[in-house]
Amino acid sequence: MNAILASHWMILGDMTVPRLMAQESAALIILAASLLVFRTFRERYLLIWILGWLAYFISRWTLHGSFDPDSLPRYLTAISHAEFILAVCLFAAAVFVYTNSRAFLLPLLLITLCIIAYAATRAMLWPDSVTLRVALETSYRLIAFIASIQLIRFRWARWEIGAWLLSFSLLLLHLTWAPITAHLPPGFSLMGSVLLGLSMLLVIFDDHRLRTRRLAVINALTTAITRAQQHGPMMATALEELKELMQASAAWIRLLEDDKMVIAQQIGLSQDYLRERGAVQLDDTLEHVLREGTAKVMKTSALPEHIQPYLKGERFHHIVLVPILGKKSPIGTLALGSRHHLSYTPEEIEFLTTSAHQLGLAIENLRLVEQILRSQRQWTNTFDSIHDFVLVHDSEFRVIKANHAILQRLERAPADVVGNLCEAVLPRNYGQWSGCPYCHGNDEGFYEGTDPCFGGYSMISTSSYMEQGSKQKGTIHVVRDTTDRRIAEEKYRLLFEQVQEGVFVATPEGKLLDCNDAFLRMLGHTSREDLMALNVDTELYASSEQRELFRREVELHNYVRNFEVTLRRKDGTLLTAMESSFATRNAQGKIERYQGFLLDITEKKRAEDEIRRRNRELNALNAMAVIATQSFDLDEILNLTLRQVMSLLGAETGSIYLSDSDEKTFRRRAGWGQRSTERARFSEVKFSEGFGDLVTRSRTEVITAEYLPHLPPLVAEFIRADGLLSWIWVLLWGKDGPIGIMGISSRDNREYTSNDENLLVAIGRQLSTTIEKVRLYEETCRAYEDLRRTQEQLLQSEKMSAIGQLIAGVAHELNNPLTAILGYAQLLESEGLGQRAADFVGKLFKQAQRTHRVVQNLLSFARQRTPEKQQVDVRKVLQETLGLRDYDLRVNNIKLEPEFDPDLPAVTADPHQLEQVFLNVINNAVDAMLEVGKGGSLKVRLYSKDGDVFAEFQDSGPGIKEPHKIFDPFYTTKDVGKGTGLGLSICYGIVKEHGGDITARNVEGGGALIEIRLPSTSHIAVPEIVPQPPPREFAIEGRILLAEDEEAVLEFERDRRRRSGGHINECGRGARAAARRSV
Incomplete structure (x- = not known):
């Protein structure tokens, strides 16, 4: 019966509870192990992990139950897949919690719900869809992959096996799907589940090990801190x-x-x-x-x-x-x-x-x-480093502490002193005492007197103390040896009383606390009480600003050194003193008193001022001497001298006047300062009466107010023209008389001392010598310049003479063939030629005559003759001069525009010199136009005005750079070798010698204009009538002797005479000489 019941029970159990396979058993075992570990290590991520294992177990158990896998209902498949997805997501959530990646949890929750719903829906509705299955496999594997990566990143470089094994195991999780699981070896899923469970346990154990190590470190730190x-x-x-x-x-x-x-x-x-x-x-x-x-x-x-x-x-x-x-x-x-x-x-x-x-x-x-x-070491070192004796004893006079100084004086060790009575330790060489030699009635405070133990003088500081937590009272004595200080104080007291400098002590409020006898004498007081009653700030210091500056300096630096002050003596006179003092401050840093020395430097100051004045005077004289020796510019010397004088004497205005050659007219050559309108009126003044008999006879050099009544009215007015309160003038005397006058003035009512007058006299004499020297130098320079100019003119004259001789020779050589050409042209005209040939012969004769006139003009220009003035037709002279340059004007494309007045009066002049002037002006005009390019125009105008004859030459060149210098000797704008700069200077001299004038200026629109003015004779110039030779008869009877050196002329005369019927005898140069002898 029991067997039957048991068998039925087994059958019923198999039907209701599925059997556990190996993988489900392993999952259940790991779940149990995790629960056991959780009892010891209550980690939140471990709890999430356990829930994940529970879901994983249910997923596997549902899938591998008692039902046939091939005929598994769809709803169980959906449950299994949903539980698996939940397990994977819980595993990932545990990893995120472990790695502190809490930001991933909410997205993971949403994704988990979606994937679970997707997995269940797919299993129920489309179980055979490969595409949907692939999407499912990809989704949960992606979650596992992200969790693995996050875990590896979190534990990177720590080399802990648990984290790496867990990351690898998460990737091995998978659902049962034939296309994948069929290729896996048997037991792969079981091995993956076991590794996953063990890896989490290893992670927990690694954390526990780290906690243990951290505790060990805390223990080591505690031990190190304790020891x-x-x-x-x-x-x-x-x-x-x-x-x-x-x-x-x-x-x-x-x-x-x-x-x-x-x-x-x-x-x-x-x-x-x-x-x-x-x-x-x-x-x-x-x-x-x-x-x-x-x-x-x-x-x-x-x-x-x-x-x-x-x-x-x-x-x-x-x-x-x-x-x-x-x-x-x-x-x-x-x-x-x-x-x-x-x-x-x-x-x-x-x-x-x-x-x-x-x-x-x-x-x-x-x-x-x-x-x-x-602090203890510092206190001990400080206690022992005190040079004074420090002795500490209790109420029974037993030594508690003694510093190194007193131990060294007693020549004992600390153990021999500390704990013993004062009577047993301290000597009694200089007095009898009991208990403690430094306790005087147990009073606290300071006591100074003779030292009963070590002799001499000492200052004793006594204080009492009560030990904390005890009623025991102790006394501290600080004994300072003041023997040397007492001796030094006596020395300083004697020094304070006997020193010659004034020593004082005063408060910032101005109360004098103490001073020595020298301070009394310095200020002229005899009673110390009277002086102590005075206020330093208001009654001793003469300048409140000076006192305020003293306060600022002391406040800033706490002392002053060599601070110059002005004090007031008892009688009211002022003294200058040098103060060196310092400030004494209280604990709050506020100044309590001033202490210092005063040295009377009044006489020293006066001597220094005198030395400085002398040095300034000497420097000024030296500067004037240097400029006088280095420069010959009189204006520079005068201005520098005047500035030096004004600086030395503190003047506001000054002037220097120099005399002209007439010694009566004085012109201002230097001036400084503000000038009044009256002084401006005297830029040039003429003293017809001189400076008066008194000044002239005595050769007075300094003119002051006392001389005004003895001066001529004009001189007095001149001196007082500045209208200022104080003034002084110095006459600059030369060898024969005054050559200048120098004066300065000031608004202040100042009285010039004898030293000032002596200085001015010295400066005036030196300046007079310098002026004469400069004038002599200028005269020498002018003489040298005149000599040089004369030499240049002489060289130019020699040059022009040589050129004239050359022109004369060339013109003479040209004259002979021209004579033959003219003669043959006349013969051809009488030959009865045709009209065209006669016209050519006429033109030939005309051009030959023109050439002949040019040659004659050259001969006339080059002929050496003495200047001889006569009535000259300027028009004719100018025409002949233009004829000399006619060829050059045409070649250079320069247009000549003559404009001559037909009723031009004659002038008294040397025609050849006028020709030279005109030719020079024309040459300069042509050269100026050729500088800017070929071509131009030259306007020549002759007219009369107001009894004078004017000749104007206007060119179209670049103009004159400096018209005021054009007539200066050696001034030229031409390149080197193209001009000497003497041409226009010579023209200027010729025109001036004829009583005329020559000027130069630039005209608007470009070009220059040279104007020559010559005085006329008021008579109209009559053209010279050239008499025509009477016609010669051609028939000549008799013999004709022809003598000529030029062969062409000789041949022409022979042909012409033969036509007239005469018999010709020719002869050469020797024949001509013989003919002259026979005649």
Whole structure:
């Protein structure tokens, strides 16, 4: 019966509860293990993981139940797929929670719901759709892949097997699908499930191991802090532990010092980084971390640009900045630098924050301990470094403490003194005492007198104290040896009383506290009480501005050195003193008194002023002497001298007048300062009566107000023309009389001293000598210039004479063939030629006559003759002169535009000199027009006006650069070798000798105009009538002797005489001589 029931029960169990396969059993075992682990490690991600395993188990159990897989209902397939998708998403959620990627949870939830609904719908409606199945497989594998990547990124570079194994196992999860599972080896799914479960357990165990290590580090830090006596080694230990635990490349601690963050300890940083970033300003990044009080992970690329190069030099991927908090405020930062990508859990960040806080408290405590020890050492060193004797005893006069100075004086060790009675330790060589030699009735304060132990004088400072927490009372004696000071005070007292400089002590309010006898004598007082009653600021100092300047200097520098002051004596006179004083201030820095010395420098000041005045005078005289020797420019010398005199004597205006050659007219050559209208009226003045008999007879050099009644009225008016209160004039005497006068004046009513007058006399004499020297130099220069000009004119005359001889020779040589040409032309005219030939012969004869006239003009121009004035027709002379340049004018395309007055009067002049003047002017006009190009026009005009004859020459050239210099000797604008600059100068002299005038100017529109004016004779010039020779008869009887050196002329005369019927006898040069002898 029982067997039957049991068999039925088994059948019923098999029908209701599916059997567990190996994969479902493994999943159930791992689920149970996870629950056991969760009891110990209650992690949130582990709870999510357990729920995922539960869903995974249900998915597998549903799929591999008692039903036949081939005939599995669609709804079970939908449930299995939905549970599997839920399991994968829960696994991914656990990973996201573990990696602190909580931002993925909400998107994961939405995606999970969508994929679950999609999986169930596909299994129910389209179970055989391959496309939809592929989409399902891709979706959950994508979620598993993202979770794996996030896990690997989170635990990157930590090399923990659990995280890597879990990432790999997540990728092995899959649904049962024949196209995929058919190619997998048997047991692959079981192995994947086991690895997935074990990997999560390994992750939990890795976290537990890290927690254990963090606790060990905390324990090591606590041990190091407990044992450390200095914060340096303690920080080094902490950095080493944290660096190893956090797998960092470097670790360092910066402590806040003023407004800088200074690296106090480091591990792993390079020397370059320490040198460049050892101490940095508190920037925004550090301020933010210190202000927030939380750790911050910062990538190198996200930091400010000025920090990135240093971190990149250390190859840091990121740094972790943790604030180090003290008891009240942040004291620094802990930094961990890593060269790899690392992620940090909240536990790790919290651990770093806790460790940094613990370090901060330890650093502060160690600093306080070091400060206490340093203060104790400083107090001990200060106590022993005091040169005064310091003795501390209790109420029973037992020595508690003695400093090194008193121990050295007693020649005892501290153990021999401390704890013993004062009577047993201190000597009694200089007096009897009991208890303590320095206690005087147990009064606190100062006592100065003889030292009962060591002799001499001493100042004793006594004070009492009560030990904290005890009623024991102690006394402290500070004994200072004042023997040397008493001796020095006596010396200084004698010095204060006997020193010749005035010594004083005064308050800032002006009350005199103390002074010596020299100060009394200096100010003319005999009673110290009377002087002490005076106010220094208002009654002793003559200048309030000076006193105020003294106050500012002392307030700024706390002293003055050689400060010049002006004081008032008792009798009211002023003295100049040199003050050197300093200020004494109270604890608040306020000036309590002035102390110093006064040295009377009144006489010294007067002597220095006299020396400076003498130096200025000597410098002025030297400057005038130098300019007189270096320059011959009289205006420069006069202006410099006048400026020196005005500067020396403080004048406002000044003038220097020099006499002309008549010694009566004076012209202003130099002037400075404001000039009145009256003085402007005297730019040139003539003293017809001179300077008066008194001044002339006595050769007075300085004219002051006392001379005014003895001066001529014009001279007096001249002197007082400036209208100023004070003035003085100096006569500049030459050998024969006054050559100039120099005067200065001022608005101030000043009285010139005898020293001033002597200075002016010296300057006037030197200036007179200089003026005569310059005038002599100028006369010498003029004489030399006249000599040079004469030499040039002589050379030009010789040159023109040679040119004239050459022209005469050439013209003479041309004259003979021209004579033959003219003769033959006349013979041809009488031959009865045809009309055309006769016309050609006439033109030939006309041009030959023209050539003959040119030659005759050249001969006339070159002929040497003595200037002889006669009545001249200017028109004829000008026409002949133009004929000389007619060829050049035509060749150079210069148009001649003559305009001659027909009723032109004659002038009395030398025609050849006029020809020279006209020719020179025409030549200059032609040269000027050729400078700017070929061609132009020359207008020549002759007319009479007001009894004078005017000749104008106007060219179309560039004009004259300096018309006022054109008639100066040797002035030329031509290139070197093209002109001497004497032509127009000679013309100017010729015209002036004829009583005329020559001027030059530029005309509007371009060109220059030369105008020559000559006085006329008021008679109309009558043209010269050339008498015509009477016609010669051709019939000649008798013999004719022809004598001629020129062969052409001889032949022409022979032919002409033969036509007239005469018998010709020819002879050569010797025959001509014989003929002359026979005649």
